[in-house]
Amino acid sequence: MLSDDDVKWLETPQPGWSALRLPHMILEDSFVSGDSSGRRLSLRFFRHDPDRSLRAKVIFGPGTQGPPGHAHGGSMAAVLDDAMGGAAWMQGHPVVAAELTARFKTMLPLGARCVVEAWVSAVDGRKVRVAGRLRQGDGDTVFAEGEALFITLDPKKFGVLTSEASRIFSELDEGTS
Numbered sequence: 001m002l003s004d005d006d007v008k009w010l011e012t013p014q015p016g017w018s019a020l021r022l023p024h025m026i027l028e029d030s031f032v033s034g035d036s037s038g039r040r041l042s043l044r045f046f047r048h049d050p051d052r053s054l055r056a057k058v059i060f061g062p063g064t065q066g067p068p069g070h071a072h073g074g075s076m077a078a079v080l081d082d083a084m085g086g087a088a089w090m091q092g093h094p095v096v097a098a099e100l101t102a103r104f105k106t107m108l109p110l111g112a113r114c115v116v117e118a119w120v121s122a123v124d125g126r127k128v129r130v131a132g133r134l135r136q137g138d139g140d141t142v143f144a145e146g147e148a149l150f151i152t153l154d155p156k157k158f159g160v161l162t163s164e165a166s167r168i169f170s171e172l173d174e175g176t177s
């Protein structure tokens, strides 16, 4: 479904980005990242090294359709949710989402190459506020913006996932220091 060029684009970090090598437990069967057919969502996650925020490259395939030829709003909200949650995890907060707002600004054509940016905006005890933006990969058009409240849970609730997350991020630090 995806062209070889699309796959190459998805996998190529921009300057200052490090690829996140996520474990299979996150990728397999994940609602957002679990489809490898190219029909629905195709994503790759990165860390933006200068400020340790999250970036993702994403292509919305034909199976994400809402309005004819364009992405369903729920699929955009799901991508923002995952990316904003990932940004919190990346800063060491093991969280789940409590509240999510998405603003849909411009219809997103299926197959377009898109970039997601997500960053932690405030931390107050267990409350982690995160913002995000889904935009055109090679331009300034913003398709959707998101804001969310995530709540930190006891890391034990996530089992091996929290130690896997620390391992992923310390590997990145070793690679960039």
Ligand SMILES: CCCCCCCC/C=C\CCCCCCCC(=O)SCCNC(=O)CCNC(=O)[C@H](O)C(C)(C)COP(=O)(O)OP(=O)(O)OC[C@H]1O[C@@H](n2cnc3c(N)ncnc32)[C@H](O)[C@@H]1OP(=O)(O)O
Pocket (backbone or CB within 6 Å): 020, 022, 026, 045, 081, 082, 083, 084, 085, 086, 087, 089, 090, 095, 096, 097, 098, 099, 126, 127, 149, 151, 153, 161, 165, 168
């Ligand atoms: C993971 C990998 C690591 C590597 C990452 C690398 C990047 C890769 C990228 C991607 C990875 C994947 C990333 C996944 C991200 C996905 C996120 C989701 O979609 S999670 C599923 C949907 N969310 C739920 O199903 C939660 C259901 N809700 C609950 O479980 C509870 O309600 C919970 C935990 C949210 C809160 O329950 P309580 O009992 O622990 O805490 P209480 O006391 O109720 O709340 C704590 C404080 O938060 C406020 N609060 C709670 N919910 C609120 C709400 N909805 N609105 C406003 N405030 C709220 C409360 O008022 C309270 O504030 P006061 O301390 O009193 O000031």
